Amino acid sequence: MTNTPFPDGFLWGGATAANQIEGAYDADGKGLSVQDVMPRGISGPRSETPTADNLKLVGIDHYHRYAEDIALFAEMGFGVYRFSIAWSRIFPKGDETEPNEAGLAFYERILDELEKHGIEPLVTISHYETPLHLAEQYGGWTNRELIGFYERYARTLFERFGSRVKYWLTFNEINSLLHAPFMSGGIPIPEGGVPEQQLYQAMHHELVASARATRIAREVAPEAKVGCMVLSMPIYPLTPSPDDAVAVMEADHGNLVYGDVHTRGAYPGYFLRTLREKGIELDITDQDRDDLTHTVDFVSFSYYMSIAETADPAKKVAGEGNIMGGVSNPTLEASEWGWQIDPVGLRLVLNQFWDRWQKPLFIVENGLGARDQLVEVDGEKTVVDDYRIAYLNDHLVQVGEAIEDGVEVLGYTSWGCIDIVSASTAQLSKRYGFIYVDRGDDGTGSLDRYRKKSFGWYADVIRSNGASL
Ligand code: BGP
Numbered sequence: 001m002t003n004t005p006f007p008d009g010f011l012w013g014g015a016t017a018a019n020q021i022e023g024a025y026d027a028d029g030k031g032l033s034v035q036d037v038m039p040r041g042i043s044g045p046r047s048e049t050p051t052a053d054n055l056k057l058v059g060i061d062h063y064h065r066y067a068e069d070i071a072l073f074a075e076m077g078f079g080v081y082r083f084s085i086a087w088s089r090i091f092p093k094g095d096e097t098e099p100n101e102a103g104l105a106f107y108e109r110i111l112d113e114l115e116k117h118g119i120e121p122l123v124t125i126s127h128y129e130t131p132l133h134l135a136e137q138y139g140g141w142t143n144r145e146l147i148g149f150y151e152r153y154a155r156t157l158f159e160r161f162g163s164r165v166k167y168w169l170t171f172n173e174i175n176s177l178l179h180a181p182f183m184s185g186g187i188p189i190p191e192g193g194v195p196e197q198q199l200y201q202a203m204h205h206e207l208v209a210s211a212r213a214t215r216i217a218r219e220v221a222p223e224a225k226v227g228c229m230v231l232s233m234p235i236y237p238l239t240p241s242p243d244d245a246v247a248v249m250e251a252d253h254g255n256l257v258y259g260d261v262h263t264r265g266a267y268p269g270y271f272l273r274t275l276r277e278k279g280i281e282l283d284i285t286d287q288d289r290d291d292l293t294h295t296v297d298f299v300s301f302s303y304y305m306s307i308a309e310t311a312d313p314a315k316k317v318a319g320e321g322n323i324m325g326g327v328s329n330p331t332l333e334a335s336e337w338g339w340q341i342d343p344v345g346l347r348l349v350l351n352q353f354w355d356r357w358q359k360p361l362f363i364v365e366n367g368l369g370a371r372d373q374l375v376e377v378d379g380e381k382t383v384v385d386d387y388r389i390a391y392l393n394d395h396l397v398q399v400g401e402a403i404e405d406g407v408e409v410l411g412y413t414s415w416g417c418i419d420i421v422s423a424s425t426a427q428l429s430k431r432y433g434f435i436y437v438d439r440g441d442d443g444t445g446s447l448d449r450y451r452k453k454s455f456g457w458y459a460d461v462i463r464s465n466g467a468s469l
Helices: 062-076 101-116 132-138 145-161 181-185 196-220 242-264 269-278 286-292 343-357 386-404 453-463
Strands: 011-015 080-084 120-126 167-171 225-232 235-237 298-303 307-309 361-365 375-377 380-382 409-415 435-437 449-451
Touching: 011 062, 011 120, 011 361, 062 101, 062 449, 062 453, 080 409, 101 120, 101 145, 120 145, 132 145, 145 167, 145 196, 167 196, 181 196, 196 225, 196 242, 196 269, 196 286, 225 242, 235 242, 242 269, 242 298, 242 307, 242 343, 298 343, 343 361, 343 386, 380 449, 386 409, 386 453
Parallel strands: 011 080, 011 409, 080 120, 120 167, 167 225, 225 298, 235 307, 298 361, 361 409
Antiparallel strands: 375 380, 435 449
């Protein structure tokens, strides 16, 4: 197809995460993860034990319906499917020495289905799914021992699946740890919050673990391509004042450091300044420094929104619904959850990351959460989600612009390619899918799947390799 900027072999697909899709939270030996005690998503308190109102315990029952779901992905023409492996299915408590064979067998079945349909797997090793035992008995990633546990887990996956899975992501949105310590780092949050020293030490441990996974992959699965995964968010100065530009630079540095470490293999100077100014002394061994030099093959990221930033304390009102700080941009519309919609921002962040790191880029999350209404059209149940088609179309047009700018983009996996439980709200009513799932926030529903209008639209985009945009 000539009239498209997307290269031959561009990987079109969709993305999900184990804790948001699978359900079967305690099936076949699976241990609890932090998600199983987070019935209210990012902002709500954790529960002592799993509670019936936690929609993730059942999810959309993908654990039993995976063959039907993957067949629907294949019907859209997916070339790639991003999913996560639930750490506590493989190591139920996280600190065992031997894996849970039934957990490995489930993901063998997933890979069998993908292979049957010729869909490339893209596996997230840890997607906000730290085993609860590691959180409660070790303090999560504040504890250096987690590096060893993660290393054993990653090695097990590479040894078992390394010949079948080409693309791997080490941690989902590794730059969210400072903002969501329990969800992202399995760090119990005491009254008064987690001391910054511990948060930054946890960040260091995850970065070392990510680099060790990369080193192991080179050894055990030489064909594998390992990427880091960050939450991307272009930041605009609220005014053209130089002070606002400095505020943007400093906020940007807070996110760019993760990609810098993964691609350059060492902490940049601006980060060392941050530590000095915060009075934080990281415990970094010579082995850590050597580990960090094992850099990634590609950089992947999620993209939903952009934010603004200002140096003026009087204007520093955090953007609604955004866990990563910043202020609202008065020139942009927001979604119902306050996420500011900015397709051009995707072109900007693609250029920024490419110019900075010169590594192939993979967009592994992008989508619009919305309260879809199931209706009947010509006797078929569906959702007329023209708003989602418009959002995705506008964003993909900007991916095409970035490719014309010379940016190397490996692929695009739309987030929540089937309705699943939202991470931030822990609800099902914030729907992203091309496929509607009949289950409500009250947990009732048939769990039947229905193709939305965007299902056919995306199939056309994939079939035409982007020419239909
Ligand atoms: C990202 C997570 C995903 C997904 C997405 C959408 O931060 O990596 O797991 O949940 O956000 O967010 P939400 O589900 O909160 O609307």
